[in-house]
Structure formats: C-alpha cells, structure tokens
Amino acid sequence: MLMLIDAASLWYRAYYGLPSSIKSPGGARSGAVRGFFDGLSTLVRRFSPTELVCCLEGNWRPEWRTDLIGGYKAARAREDGSEDTPEGLDAQVAAIEALLPALGLATAVHPEFEADDVIATLAARTAEPVLVVTGDRDLFQLVDDERDRKVVYLARGISKAELFGGEAVATKFGVAPDHYVDFAVLRGDPSDGLPGVKGIGAKTAISLVNTYGGISGIRAAALEDGSELPARQRQAILDAADYLERALKVSTVAADVELPLIDSGLPAGPADAAAVEALTAEWGIASAMRRLGEALAWQDRVP
Incomplete structure (x- = not known):
C-alpha cells in the first residue's frame, strides 16, 4: 500500500x-x-x-x-x-x-x-x-x-x-467523492477564496448535485425551457456560469504533473x-x- x-x-x-x-x-x-x-x-x-x-x-x-x-x-x-x-x-x-x-x-x-x-x-x-x-x-x-x-x-x-x-x-458531506468538487464550488470555500454561487448554501448544493449529477448537469437543467429548478436557483446558476467553469478547473487536482x-x-x-x-x-x-x-x-x- x-x-x-x-x-x-x-x-x-x-x-x-x-x-x-x-x-x-x-x-x-x-x-x-x-x-x-x-x-x-x-x-x-x-x-x-x-x-x-x-x-x-x-x-x-x-x-x-x-x-x-x-x-x-x-x-x-x-x-x-x-x-x-x-x-x-x-x-x-x-x-x-x-x-x-x-x-x-x-x-x-x-x-x-x-x-x-x-x-x-x-x-x-x-x-x-x-x-x-x-x-x-x-x-x-x-x-x-x-x-x-x-x-x-x-x-x-x-x-x-x-x-x-x-x-x-457521502455521510459527512452528502455527496459522493466524484462530486465533492461540484459541491465545494457551488457552496464556496472561503479558505481557498472561492465565493460560491450567490444564495446557494451547503444544503442546496447537496440537493442540486445529487439531483442533476454535478455542475454540468445543473447548468444543463438551468438552460432548459420549463426547467424544474426554482426560478431563483436557476437564475443564480445562469449568472454564475463563468465562475463555475473557472472554479471547477481551479478546484480539480491535476493528475498529470511531470514527475x-x-x-x-x-x-x-x-x-x-x-x-x-x-x-x-x-x-x-x-x-x-x-x-x-x-x-x-x-x-x-x-x-
């Protein structure tokens, strides 16, 4: 090991x-x-x-x-x-x-x-x-x-x-490990300088991630006509589209470093x-x- x-x-x-x-x-x-x-x-x-x-x-x-x-x-x-x-x-x-x-x-x-x-x-x-x-x-x-x-x-x-x-x-954070980054980016992480999405706290982030399968799925749902997302959440996701894309890249570890x-x-x-x-x-x-x-x-x- x-x-x-x-x-x-x-x-x-x-x-x-x-x-x-x-x-x-x-x-x-x-x-x-x-x-x-x-x-x-x-x-x-x-x-x-x-x-x-x-x-x-x-x-x-x-x-x-x-x-x-x-x-x-x-x-x-x-x-x-x-x-x-x-x-x-x-x-x-x-x-x-x-x-x-x-x-x-x-x-x-x-x-x-x-x-x-x-x-x-x-x-x-x-x-x-x-x-x-x-x-x-x-x-x-x-x-x-x-x-x-x-x-x-x-x-x-x-x-x-x-x-x-x-x-x-999953027990501690409410999301599976492969969606931990999605959760953290949505909620925000002050220690890393990530502001999160306005109006979306931890509980809402968990619900969105588990319902739509991560930020890509959440953004797709927000873009759908007749989306089931509440109007406030939908608008917040649309307004934060640029942040979400950049923050995902920042928060995802690089696994291809030349060592x-x-x-x-x-x-x-x-x-x-x-x-x-x-x-x-x-x-x-x-x-x-x-x-x-x-x-x-x-x-x-x-x-």
Whole structure:
C-alpha cells in the first residue's frame, strides 16, 4: 500500500498541536519538527504502508490557478505574494525537508504545482491501494472505493486522524467523492477564496448535485425551457456560469504533473546517518527519531 502524505498538512498540525515552549537546544521553536516525525511514526504504525512519499508544496498558489480565480488563497498571501506562515515555522520546514532525504524517505515536488496535484499524479500512476494523508478537504475528490483510494483526514489532529472511504465521504458531506468538487464550488470555500454561487448554501448544493449529477448537469437543467429548478436557483446558476467553469478547473487536482520516477519503498535505514545525527542534535529531537526508527523497524539502525 502506498501512503501519500501532504507534508504541509502534517507540519501545520504539528506546529499548532504542540506548545510553543518546545525549543531546540539553540532556543528555536521545534514543536513542528518533533510533531511531524512523531506523526509519521503514528501513521506508519497505524496503517503499515509498504511505500511512502512525502509530497511538498512546490507552488502553494500557482499562477495558472490565480489567472482563473484571482482571489485563490489570497487571504493567506503576504503583500509580496509569498505565503503568510506563522512565527518560527519556516526554519522548521527547512529542517524537515532536509531530514526527509537524509532518512531515506521519498519526497516529491514540482515547482509549478501544489502538493495536491503531486499526490493526484502519484495516485494515478499506481495500481496499488493508496492512502492519502491530508487536512485538505479538496483531496476527498480522490477517494475511489473501486481502485482502493482512501483519505486519512487530519482535521482533528494526527492522533485522531479519520479514515474516509466513499461511504464516509457521502455521510459527512452528502455527496459522493466524484462530486465533492461540484459541491465545494457551488457552496464556496472561503479558505481557498472561492465565493460560491450567490444564495446557494451547503444544503442546496447537496440537493442540486445529487439531483442533476454535478455542475454540468445543473447548468444543463438551468438552460432548459420549463426547467424544474426554482426560478431563483436557476437564475443564480445562469449568472454564475463563468465562475463555475473557472472554479471547477481551479478546484480539480491535476493528475498529470511531470514527475520523475520515485523510489517510494520504505528505507531499511537512514540514507545519510551523519546528516540525521547532526540535524537531530541541532533540533533536539532524539526521542522522535528513535520512535520513527522503531516504527520503520530499523532496530539497531535507529539514529
């Protein structure tokens, strides 16, 4: 089974889930580093993947998406266009990104795409069962029971991660996974800067999606003479036609990103033990590294 991890989701939850008083020997905040690798240990022990890739954010707000929806993720952007990250996180992310290859754990990234797109591409490449680990609801669109694609959802934290197959997605959101994007685009998603369709909330979005089979079907119904759609809803859909087309493209993950072949097998030991030792000492995470080594069954090769 291949586990694809949205690395940013994991380190953000580690950052906010652990107290700021956790510091490195040099006095820097280190909770995100410790929590990230403890989270990996928890995930490996719980789900026993045979392959694992940590997917990184090459471009958290790609230009091709902002060209379609100018406000895409705008609430999270600084004036210079960079992502507004919390105090002390950037240095910890750099440490995590240095430790992953030193440990021999695979990473994947593309400079023009988000981690979601990288995850979708790697999932599309394999016939093996896939577990996607994320706190991003957009990736529910990848859930597919026939192909054994599930999502481990981190909204409540790493220790309380929930496993979602198709039935669980439908129970939580009221729509099947292959229509999650239609639902989200209609309802709107403030965190991504998607305004939604005026006057259509979650309940109405669910009803429309399940009645007409997604936005293409809803738009077709709105264009029909004598449409059964209520006049207000029909007009709202017609008025939002341009938004709906653009937002669908923005919200649908790209599954054809050009990525090199990746050795996703779990390592038998660290790839660069000296680098792991140095970074472990710098960040004061010996216990987290020991737990990760135990989860990976490294035995006497624990850093």
